[in-house]
Amino acid sequence: xxxxxxxxxxxxxxGIHPPDSKELSKDLPVEVMPLPDVVTIxxxxxxxxxxxxxxxxxDKKAVLSEGQLIGKPIHFLGVNIHSSVSGTVKxxxxxxHHMMLRVPGVIVDVDKNAPPPHWxxxxxxxxxxxxxxxxxxxxxxxxxxxxxxxxxxxxxxxPNSPVDILLINAAECEPYLNCDYRLMLERAADLLDGVKxxxxxxxxxxxxxxxxxxxxxxxxxxxxxxxxxHQGIGxxxxxxxxPQGSEKQLIQAVTGRVVPDxxxxxxxxxxxxxxxxxxxxxxxxxxxxxxxxxVLTVSGRGIARPANLKVRLGTTVQQIIDYLGGTTGDLAKxxxxxxxxxxxxxxxxxxxxxxxxxxxxxxKEEAALDSFGPCIRCGRCISVCPMGLNPMETSAHxxxxxxxxxxxxxxxxxxxxxxxxxxxxxKRPLVQFMKLSKLKNPIR
Amino acid sequence: xxxxxxxNSVGAETKTAPPILTVSVSPHIHSGKTTAGIMWTxxxxxxxxxxxxxxxxxxxxxxxxxTSVLSCVMIEAAxxxxxxxxxxxxxxxxVVTGILLAMVVPPGVPLYxxxxxxxxxxxxxxxxxxxxxxxxxxxxxxxxxxLVACFPVAMTTAYIDPMSWLEAGAGAADALSAATPLTLLxxxxxxxxxxxxxxxxxxxxDLVLGLRPGSLGETPALLLALGGIFLxxxxxxxxxxxxxxxxxxxxFTWMFGGDTGLFSGNPLFHLLNGGIMLGAFYMATDYVTxxxxxxxxxxxxxxxxxxxxxxxxxxxxxxxxxxxxxxMNPLTPCFERWFAPKRFAGPPKAKA
Numbered sequence: 001x002x003x004x005x006x007x008x009x010x011x012x013x014x015g016i017h018p019p020d021s022k023e024l025s026k027d028l029p030v031e032v033m034p035l036p037d038v039v040t041i042x043x044x045x046x047x048x049x050x051x052x053x054x055x056x057x058x059d060k061k062a063v064l065s066e067g068q069l070i071g072k073p074i075h076f077l078g079v080n081i082h083s084s085v086s087g088t089v090k091x092x093x094x095x096x097h098h099m100m101l102r103v104p105g106v107i108v109d110v111d112k113n114a115p116p117p118h119w120x121x122x123x124x125x126x127x128x129x130x131x132x133x134x135x136x137x138x139x140x141x142x143x144x145x146x147x148x149x150x151x152x153x154x155x156x157x158x159p160n161s162p163v164d165i166l167l168i169n170a171a172e173c174e175p176y177l178n179c180d181y182r183l184m185l186e187r188a189a190d191l192l193d194g195v196k197x198x199x200x201x202x203x204x205x206x207x208x209x210x211x212x213x214x215x216x217x218x219x220x221x222x223x224x225x226x227x228x229x230h231q232g233i234g235x236x237x238x239x240x241x242x243p244q245g246s247e248k249q250l251i252q253a254v255t256g257r258v259v260p261d262x263x264x265x266x267x268x269x270x271x272x273x274x275x276x277x278x279x280x281x282x283x284x285x286x287x288x289x290x291x292x293x294x295v296l297t298v299s300g301r302g303i304a305r306p307a308n309l310k311v312r313l314g315t316t317v318q319q320i321i322d323y324l325g326g327t328t329g330d331l332a333k334x335x336x337x338x339x340x341x342x343x344x345x346x347x348x349x350x351x352x353x354x355x356x357x358x359x360x361x362x363x364k365e366e367a368a369l370d371s372f373g374p375c376i377r378c379g380r381c382i383s384v385c386p387m388g389l390n391p392m393e394t395s396a397h398x399x400x401x402x403x404x405x406x407x408x409x410x411x412x413x414x415x416x417x418x419x420x421x422x423x424x425x426x427k428r429p430l431v432q433f434m435k436l437s438k439l440k441n442p443i444r
Numbered sequence: 445x446x447x448x449x450x451x452n453s454v455g456a457e458t459k460t461a462p463p464i465l466t467v468s469v470s471p472h473i474h475s476g477k478t479t480a481g482i483m484w485t486x487x488x489x490x491x492x493x494x495x496x497x498x499x500x501x502x503x504x505x506x507x508x509x510x511t512s513v514l515s516c517v518m519i520e521a522a523x524x525x526x527x528x529x530x531x532x533x534x535x536x537x538x539v540v541t542g543i544l545l546a547m548v549v550p551p552g553v554p555l556y557x558x559x560x561x562x563x564x565x566x567x568x569x570x571x572x573x574x575x576x577x578x579x580x581x582x583x584x585x586x587x588x589x590x591l592v593a594c595f596p597v598a599m600t601t602a603y604i605d606p607m608s609w610l611e612a613g614a615g616a617a618d619a620l621s622a623a624t625p626l627t628l629l630x631x632x633x634x635x636x637x638x639x640x641x642x643x644x645x646x647x648x649x650d651l652v653l654g655l656r657p658g659s660l661g662e663t664p665a666l667l668l669a670l671g672g673i674f675l676x677x678x679x680x681x682x683x684x685x686x687x688x689x690x691x692x693x694x695x696f697t698w699m700f701g702g703d704t705g706l707f708s709g710n711p712l713f714h715l716l717n718g719g720i721m722l723g724a725f726y727m728a729t730d731y732v733t734x735x736x737x738x739x740x741x742x743x744x745x746x747x748x749x750x751x752x753x754x755x756x757x758x759x760x761x762x763x764x765x766x767x768x769x770x771x772m773n774p775l776t777p778c779f780e781r782w783f784a785p786k787r788f789a790g791p792p793k794a795k796a
Contacts, residue, residue: 013788018473175473248788258789332466339472346467360472368474369466373532374577376479379736388787392736393780410787418471425477426577432469 007213008236011249014386015241016419018340020214021175021366025299025306030182032310033323035112039085039314040095043071044103045353046078046148053078056106062089066117067290070106079150080140084292084312086114096349098336098356105351108314119289124197132201132285139284140291140354144276145169145245148355151281154271155201161266166199166207167254169274171238171245173212174338177358179295180275182308184211184218187279188225194282195233202271207233210254212240242340243417247272249386261413276357294352298324302331302361311352317359318348333367335360340418373426381420381430387413391420395433403440411437479576483536485680486726489671490543496653496667497551497660502609505551505660508558509543515562516542523571537576541565544584547661547722548766549591552602557595561587581773582733585766600627603657622657626718630762633703634710651716661722665715672725684741685734685748686724690715692749700757714756719765723748727765733773740776740783747772 043054053075058064064083071081087110095105124132137152157163168191172180184191195207211219222235236254238244248259250272257268265272273281276295283289292313299306304325311320317334321327335342336356343356381391387410394409411434420430498506520538524531545561565587570579592599605622628636641647641656650656654664661668675681694711701709714720719727728734728748735744748768755764 013786016475018475260789261787333468333472334465335470335472337470339470341470342472344467344470344472346465362472367466367472369468370474373479373535374575376482376537376577376731377736378482378731380477382736382785385785386788388785390736390785413788416470422471422473423475423477425479425482427474427478429469431471435469 006234006236008210008238008253010239010241010244011253011386013388014384014419015243015249016384016422017240018175018242018422021299021339022178022181022214024176024301025178025297025308026181028178028182028306028308030179030186030295030308030310033312033315033320035085035110035312036315036319037110038090039087039108039110039312040105040316040349040351041070041081041084041108041314042095042097042103042105042351042353043081044097044100045081045313045355046142046150054081056092056104058083058089058092058106060089060091063087064089064108066114067119067292069290077150077153079142079152080138080290082140082290082292083108084314085110087111095351096347098343098345098350098353105314119283119287122286122288124200124285127200127285129201129203132197135285135288136201136281139289141277141280141284142291142354143274144280144294144354145274145357146355148353151273151277154273155198157202157266157271161264162269163202163266163271164204164206164269165255165271166195166202166204167251167265167270167272168195168207168209168278169245169247169250169272170209170211170215170218171250172215172275173240173242173245174340174342174358175242176299176360177297177338178299179297179308179357181215181218183275183279183295184215185221188221189229190282190286191275191279192222192225192229192233193286194278194280196229197281197285198271198273198278199232204271205232208236208254209233210236210238210244210250212244213237214240242419243386243415245274246386246415246417248415261410291354294354296320296352296356297358298361299358300335300361301363301366302328302333304328313353314351316349316351317345320352320359321348321361327361328363330363330365331361332364332369333360333362335362339366340422341416368427370427372424372428375426375428378425380423380425384419384423386417386419387415389414389434391430391434394437395428395430398433398437398440403437406434406437407441411441412443414438479537480535482680483540485678486540486675487536487543489674489680490547490726493654493664493667493671494543494547494660496664500606500654500663501551501604501660505604507555508549508551508553509546509660511555511558512546512549512562513539513542515559516545516566519559519562519566520571523567524575527571527575529571529575532576535576538566541570541583541587544661544722544726545587548584548588548659548719550599550602550604550659552604553591553595553598554602557591557598560594561591564590577732579732580776581770582727582730585727585770588766589770603659605657606655606663624658624662624717624762625651625656625713626756626762629713629717630756634713637713648712648716651713658717659719661726662717662719665721668721668725672721675725675729681725681729682738682741684738685729685745688742688745689724689728689749689752690720692746693720693752696750696753697757700753714753718756718763720752723752723765723769728769728772733769733776735776735779735783737780737783737785740779743779743783744772744776747775 054071087108090107097103141151142148397405414434516538565583569583603622697714698709698711751768752764
């Protein structure tokens, strides 16, 4: 068998090598969490719009079946939302949300005895791009790794930016997270079918899977699957470095193309989707199954039993904690997402949405909790910044309240990877000041 | 059942106490690198050179070092109290300044001048302008410049012959007359140097080991260079400033340092004498007073090297490293502006 993987380098500027802590859940197969008694499904799963982009189409006491449509978009960035369980609507009410704090949601009493739905296989090879896009839109697929950008919009780039490369983001560069890794080990064939569906949707001939060299088993798994279904898909093995999973950095590492400041990847002819989204597209198209489940890494030294869990959307953090045997005594932080960019929450009633890929329970020892000192101008923040910015100077302006002055330092190019704050020996909140500067300088 | 944030952890009604959760903005993990860790690594890297020098120059050198460090630490603590700032002496920066200050004075100076220099270095140069991270000039070097201005005799003659403390202890006063190779060079050229020192390989061997008169930070070239390489390997400093500075000094002393026209100078003599090693690895690389980007550091190092050479060859002082660095320090903001970091990408090209 010919070696299908090609060794690539990595992105050019900056980057760090934090301890990956993936060993906590790396070897744990994806486990299906039993149905909870109640699910709380938010009608806003994305963080792109200030107002909820989705409206409920069911009322209190409605009887739902698994996969039934319960929310329809009222904003072009919204997507369909489906019930993750069979059951009865208990209320349509305001619920907790990790980013928007309070959003409308549908609370469902779960009927645990309902028969599991049957999702018929579909001969997707015969469908054209338009039909595929409609299915993806209908099933409510969004980017599973972050902001939740609707897949049907991303896969339909404007005609003035012709796309010729599909890039699958399999870097999973955030420490602790293993959900994409497990999908690559356990569902490599489905993932490759998903890649082919997206290639057909976009009408591109070339696709690369960008993966880091700290995942040799996943590389082997994909190589084996590719030996059977290898069609125009390349496996790009990259030298491990955080934040390789950032779109612009991954595109540069794999294709050598540089996305201009403020532009989308389509500007250089690339569309990026991550592993979770690709598998969701496979399920949506090949199995007609809407997005209502999510594979999450639940990890950290603050949870009794780390796991890679397949959960229904709307399962709350507290329900997951209870299932995994509770938290440990020295728990300090609960984080949705990875430790570098994830969101820290205090409310455990927050439900799982389509967009986050992990829940971390960090102990006092794992979490950085110290106060900060004066900048000693060592320049480490500059040398690790993947965007070539100057966090030291920028944050000094922000600290003094001179937010407008930060624009000259290119603060808007900052995508908040956190390398600067991670490295800072004075523990200064550098990226936090960058974020604040971006908020204080809203676009338009 | 809800876990509450730190400020609101009262009144949650659960059987077991709810976890008290911290809420902060990402990132949630840290490299573990600290300012204090960097400072103590620098101190560790200086330890072999200091030990060797105390062995060469005797107990008075140790007393100078101790007085300098204690004065700097105490003055820093007092200033921070006085200026109502958090007392941060445990970060080690005052200890580093104290050690470096002792390393730029002759080992035979009277002890009482060290606290005076420490007031200048710590209070005037550092704490008055905002404390750690805000000083324009290298504190230890301003301390030295202050002492040269106030105590010119002690600062130019209190050099000790290495190992002279072994010979009759009472003879220490005589030892103070020793002259450094650079002083001899200034006043009588290379001939004068070799009237006092063995010529040939033995001379360079002594220079490398540090067996000759000089400040604590001038003499053991080899140990200082090894300490600098240790800092390079530990990622505390980068190669740019030391390499740029030493290459510039070597090139220009070779070109213009000789008596018989261009390229007749002796670059090795110039690199091994005076404060080149200490300056290149420890003084010019001071984070606060030097540029942060690679290109900026190269330019800074070249500037220091150039000024050092000019002062040594044409100026009134035998040694120029200290003043060269002090003259370059205030240019750091300019270098920061001229050599800003290279951005990932520019704005999109305008579509035709």
